[in-house]
Amino acid sequence: ETSMDELKRDQKKIEMNLQDLQEELRRGYHTLAMLNEDVVRDGNSEGLRIQRRNEEQERFFVRQLREAEDNLTTSYAEQRKILDKETEELYKKRGEIPWD
Secondary structure (H helix, E strand, O other): OOOHHHHHHHHHHHHHHHHHHHHHHHHHHHHHHOOOOOOHOOOHHHHHHHHHHHHHHHHHHHHHHHHHHHHHHHHHHHHHHHHHHHHHHHHHHHOOOOOO
């Protein structure tokens, strides 16, 4: 049970860190877009190119973070199954011990 609690705590901590990272990423790219807004509005081709590259990078990082979150969820679900199975086996063994 302690291992399961630790696993849940660790998962929650990592999920929160990923969410914080996603929010920082969103804010950072929003700031970049605002900084480039005047240049892009003037039709500067270099500014447009930079803005497109920034948007592509943002999509890439969002995808990477989403995949990391999915992998995390899958990994923790597998670990919970293993711990549940181990716990079940221990309870079964404990039930087989004669108590007289």
